[in-house]
Amino acid sequence: QVQLVESGGGLVQAEGSLRLSCVASGGTFRLYRMGWFRQAPGKEREFVAALRWSTAFTYVVDSVKGRFTISRDTAKSTVYLQMNSLKPEDTAVYYCAADLDGTLGVARPDGYDYWGQGTQVTVSS
Helix, strand or coil: CCEEEEECCEEEECCCCEEEEEEEECCHHHCCEEEEEEECCCCCCEEEEEEECCCCCEEECHHHCCCEEEEEEHHHCEEEEEECCCCHHHCEEEEEEEECCCCCCCCCHHHCCEECCCEEEEEEC
16 A cells, blocks of 8 residues: 655745655555646646656656656655746646556556545646
């Protein structure tokens, strides 16, 4: 059983920055991939970024490319999402997720085995 705890959300003005953190525990040696998703009110959960745990190879959705960066600290079993130049349309609950086997596509929520509780990010204009 892998537990994920996110932190770092909050309220920020447009063009501001936030860094989200997600600490994994309970079997991190099994991690294949870690991802960040977000869900805005009335919308489906959407992929934001992911990282292969062993190689740190990253995947980032086009809408945030150049503004968001995903990274990890293996010693701390933590994955980060650095968000710069935030826009009001980035407002959503952000979820961290863990994929243990990578059998489905990186952007598919149903491919991830464990989820954090979510952290709210609100960007004001």
